[in-house]
Amino acid sequence: MPVPFDSQKLYYRSPFGAVEQDTKIFLRILVPRRLKTQKAELCVKYDYDYNWVFTNFLWAGTFDDDTEIWECSFTPDRIGLYWYGFKLHTNEGIRYIVPSDPYNISTIEPSPGRSWQITCYKKGFTTPKWPVGGVMYQIFPDRFNFSGEEKSLKRTDFTRNEDWYALPKWEPDENGEITNSDFFMGDLKGITQKLDYLEELGVSCIYLNPIGEAYSNHRYDTGDYSHVDPILGTDEDFKELCREAKKRGIHIINDGVFSHTGSDSVYFNRSGRYGNGGAYRDKNSPYYSWYKFNEWPDNYNSWWGFYTLPEVIETSPEFNEYINGKDGIVRKYMRYGNSGWRLDVADELPDEFIENLRKSVKEENPEAFIVGEVWEDASNKESYGARRKFLLGEQLDSVMNYVFRNAILDFCKGQDARCTMSTIMSVIENYPRPVLRVLMNSLSTHDTERALTMIAGEPLNGRDRRWQAETHLSEEQREMGIKIYKVAAAMQYTLPGFPCVYYGDEAGMEGYRDPFNRCCYPWGWENKELIEWHKKLGNLRKSCSALWDGEFINVYAKERRLEYIRHDDHSAIFCTFNLYDRGVVIDPPPGYADAKPLFGSRLENGKLYVGPLSCEMLILEFN
Template sequence: MREPFVFDPRHPLCKTPFGAAVCGSQIALRCRPLAAEGFTHCALILQQEFSGLRQELKASFSGIEGDRACFALDFSAPAEPELVWYAFRLWRDDGSGCMLDKTGYRSDGGWDPWQLTVYQKSFSPTWFGQGITYQIFPDRFCRLEVPSPEGLVGERWVHQDWAEAPAWRPEADGEVRNRDFFGGSLQGIVSKLPYLKELGVTTLYLCPIFESASNHRYNTADYTRIDPMLGDEEDFKLLCREAGRLDMRVLLDGVFNHTGSQSRYFNADGFYSTLGAAQSTESPYYDWYSFHPWPEDYDAWWGIKTLPAVREEAESYLDYIIDGPDSVVRRWLRAGASGWRLDVADELPDWFIRKIRAAAEETKPDAVLLGEVWEDASNKIAYSKRRKYLLGDELHGVMNYPFRTALLAYLQGGDADGFREAMETLRENYPPAAFSSLMNFLGTHDTPRILTVLGADRIPESKEERAIYRLSPAQRQRGLELVRLAALVLFTFPGSPTVYYGDEIGLEGWEDPFNRGTYSWESGDRELLAYFQRLGALHRSCPPLREGSIQWLYTSGPLLIFARELEKSRLITVLNASDQERELPLSEPKVRNLLTGAVLSPEDGRLRLPPRTGLLLTEDCPG
């Protein structure tokens, strides 16, 4: 069969090795225009993002293959980490010709090049990417007793009823301060470790746990103290020890771009006895912040004055957070944490992230460092600057928002090939270790609940409507069917399947704070929970799901079929996201569905799949 493409960087006929390249490694390229087009010369145009170097390297004519004229070129990747943009120039003996880039042939002077990520190979821990992660919003997971808010920073109040809805209305001055607490605690999490073990969880990702004036705790008040409502440092150490006994690790949320205005460092309301930057220019924390002028105006995260932005380059701040022998990064790793997830990584300088990684690895060599990045992290531009997150000395991996975006688009009526294309773009652009260390998820504390998104037929216009919105029985049933499909992809795709607390029992809710309700320990969908537990058990027991390569077998319309392969073992994920029964393009004479244990034999050589149904197949069907 003739290959229709002139150049496809994902095809071994055109480029080897696949995807990103190690610094200094050799890369082979082949450009294959139709011979009838008469091109007799070809050159590779390279543009390096960070060094600014631009090159044009001539390719050699390697002969005619079928109807294709083949031009070949081997070149060395840069010795330092880079993003290399490249395209081809093709011309004939008479001088006529054109450019070839991602858009095809062009002669308009435009430039839409392919990307080659060149990275520095370094140690990357595998425990995170090969395991299952569970994200906990600590205030809402498990409460053992109703706490008192007296004497704590912020004017807090506590819900007496665990099942109440979170407060969402603005206060009298129009501000939303998130001052309502439910009282979930670290001891509560410890009590539920056996439950998490049943889900197959190996990493607990905790939203911030340090002392703060709000229930989300992203406005840190004291980096050195566990919020008293959650417990204390001994409770944290106990959690890490008990989790470790069950082969689980703890990942902390590091909020290092800003503090809270009610922190001991800024101290806008004078709660702390320490002299804060808002109180005096003589404060030891004054140079942490940018005032213009002091004290009324200062830089704040997205202009939110309760979140004053820090100056990462301030020497005393660097020493406090990273460099000092008892710095925040080092201290909590020594206390038992196994890594950090960096909040708003786009707001942190590359050099700052590099320093965090170096300090973390020096303290705990197999510590993992992840970042909150919502787009393709290999080529992200933040504040007009191209970022270097994944080039070898910064992040091990990132939160995979593109996975969620592409999967939802497919499940809500899109083409399965759109999901494949989005994921192959990441696989091509990311270093292999980074792709394997992605935090894949269906929802987080920053997104609406997955069941609500997939079950609802519209988004209510007003926040008041969204606050009381609940799916109808029919919507919930449809949503549950689609959530099962989404979870099947989540647990069988490369990277760490990450479950946002309560998604496994069908919690509903639109945006914050409706997506941050309490976990329903006395109710919830137990059938859905059993399904998640089954997926967790399969992920734990099937090496291909943790370490295997991915092959796309069929992606068209509502049908998504891919395989994970490791040595001689192969598992096949099959989804039919449509409302109609579909015939599957599979030729295996007999397969077993690992989700149910049933052996499937295609009738008349054909296997049919009911609407909104998924399978996890193995060809190992003895007897």
């Protein structure tokens, strides 16, 4: 008996995935003849509407001796989410077709269950063209490269770590606080010095963690948005970085930290570093309206309860003008040469603020890129009691794709390939096509454990910082981890989206959580094998157009093996990933028997031999 409905197969639903406004969707269900169905209904509910709308299916013949075909169509006309399911009037009573976890297999049940999702996005929504086919590289500025240029600094309230290869300071100070005030002096000129290296990796975009003046090494406690932190250099150094990067076809995007500032800032000024002004010290301050004081000055809303990070009221007209105005911070750095913004904690920013930011960014440069930090499925994310509108065409171009990250790493750690593929397919089904092509696909970030540690290390399981500081991969763990990491990176580079390498992952860096995932790049101690692997993957993305915006076909997913095809009008690539500890022999899809294996596996007599803990790719080019 065929499944009643599968939203991911064109036979049942066309077109597949998220749709533009006013797109007609054709639906087909298969119903057992034994039910003697008199009527079949499509049940649709627009997000947050109370009422379901019912549309009758038409009987369309038989699939086989035991199965009937019913068909109908539906056209969503409002941007947002629609939920849909199927109701059958049968000789056995009312029945429902419902999706079953975890592999999207539908069944017929006597009661309604979960619904399927349709994402409907704004007509004409497009995303920037330049990220397509490229590679992003994330840099934590203090830890990537020190130019050797000493700065003339006024501040003395920090510690300089002279040993580039040492661990960041991780123990609390005498007051029991983690101040993040140790610096390795990485700077913007240091990044400029390494642009040739990044170009060799195939990098087309650098995402910089915050560079504005701040008093911690992570710089998420903004002290002054309006200029570069003196430890990193000057505004001119940033302009020079953008100019030199542009010569190599590399774009720069900045980290926008707009949900809070530092308490030690020109805007709040709790510690008095900036004289007598600031919202904490003066109710007449021009910045007073930015903050929510429950009882001035000491009782104020702060980010996750950290008193050093007072929250801003993003809908404050004064704050919005300062950030998004004609001469605001967003446009200032774009005029310096950047190509867009990554928005920190995007799910904590109001819709109104993100929409204002998008208007500002796109007016300055329609091809600028806006990517938001969202850890879950961003198409149906809820925060602050409302469904978010991130991907509907009026806010973000992309999000940090932690969903793919988790799927890839879980597969590497033993998860059944079917579950991994199900997660991948859910994103491809739910996200608008313009977003899919530029999804920011990371394996590690400054907020996660390093991918190599996740793959090969002992699980953290809540252990303390001392354990994290003292625990490293054994030689055996590292050797095994690098093999599996290469498979993970190959998936990262070939799935829909824009792969983002967290600095040093390509060199074999390891580390548990902050600050151990933020060590300095190991210049002179890199893992050459991994670097060459990333160069090869970068070249693959440049040369294979199927990876730019090609269709995705789920070919095979079971236990420790996963396969898919990407294709467009010019090329196709078959990707197979084997995480068994033994080699496998597979039958490539039709048409691939004469292709040359990219990574040197044996292909003969129509059989592809893929080694243990490895992957292979076969490429076809069309005339």
